[in-house]
Amino acid sequence: MRREKKMTSLPPLREVIARHGLSASKALGQNFLFDEQLLDRIAAIPGSLEGRDVLEIGPGPGGLTRALLRAGANVTGIEMDRRCLPALAEVEAAYPGKLKVIEGDALKISPKSLFAGPYHIVANLPYNVGTALFTGWLSGETWPPQWASLTLMFQEEVARRIVAEPDTSAYGRLAVLAQWRSRSKLAMKVHRSAFTPPPKIMSAIVHVVPGAAPPGVSMRVLERVTEAAFGQRRKMLRQSLKGVPGALAALEALGIDPQRRAETLTVAEFVSVARVLTPAI
Known part of the structure; x- marks a missing residue:
């Protein structure tokens, strides 16, 4: 009941965006999602997030952030678009002690510096940096990693490359890096019409959990x-x-x-x- 009261204190996301004069930035690879049911489905993919630490990259005005908080997560968001910070501050005020927003470039911030224990990464990744972030999270020599799971939205073409099987056109380096010591699956497709503005391509969500690392391999x-x-x-x-x-x-x-x-x-x-x-x- 407490969580429902907090959510009713927040105005609809479209209203927040209009009030703050926000528009999706092509330069930052932004596309906004407003459908709360869809966002709640995305937040449910990792399993129960009640009391769990979650890292969100590029929360923007806070649509997915709200869904993660509704799921009971403790969310740390890294946002480099300072135009979105006032909207995120409203979400932070509605969930005291549950949301921390860091202004900065996710490519330059180590998640290890943000969390003392395990955490999940859930993000509608900006298209222009999504693959670089993903390969960075997969590439540590120390395994298992500190992150417990990755739930990430990509362009559908990239998502299919991550889960591709050998002897297919999509199979390549990204599939090998994603699968050699992790389990990767295509969790959900997201139609382009779900976004504002709608991108030219379809999107999909990939869910990755670390597995056992084969011994003796660098x-x-x-x-x-x-x-x-x-x-x-x-x-x-x-x-x-x-x-x-x-x-x-x-x-x-x-x-x-x-x-x-x-x-x-x-x-x-x-x-x-x-x-x-x-x-x-």
């Missing part, structure tokens, strides 16, 4: 192998990997045909190559 080495292999994805591995010291010998030792192309290798095969190379690179 993330740095795996990144180097996949970058080389998929950097020339139409070439055979004997060509694309010849610049990686020891890679061709690793293929031979593992019985992987060097005439295959990168997109035909499974995640497990890439991990095996990286494991052989980890002591050497």
Whole structure:
């Protein structure tokens, strides 16, 4: 009942945006969501957030922020558009002690500095920085990571690349990095008409939870192998990997045909190559 009273004290998001003269910034990759039912469905994807710490990137005027708070989360938002700060301050006032807003660039702020324990990341990521943020969260040598799950909205094309299977056009470096020690799934599609203004492309939400890391494999080495292999994805591995010291010998030792192309290798095969190379690179 207490939570319902807090929500009724907040005016509708459209009204807030109009009052503050806000408009979505193309430069910041912004698109606003107003549908509370849709936002509540997004906030429910990680499971119960009651009393949990959540990091939100680019909360904007606070649509998803409100949904996360309705779900009982303790939310820390990183927002670089100072035009949105007054609207977020209203949400912060309606949820005393539950929302903290940091003005800044999420690419330059380490989440580890914000939380003492586990946290979830839930965000409608700005299109222009979404992939860079995502790969950064996946790339730590220390595993499991401090984050407990990632629930992230991307362009549908990017989302499909994250969950893609081998021997498909979408399969590439992003799929390997997302799947080799995590479980990734396409949780929800979001139609372009749900946004204001509507983007030209469809969106989708990916949910990622960390899994067990294969032993004896360096993330740095795996990144180097996949970058080389998929950097020339139409070439055979004997060509694309010849610049990686020891890679061709690793293929031979593992019985992987060097005439295959990168997109035909499974995640497990890439991990095996990286494991052989980890002591050497």
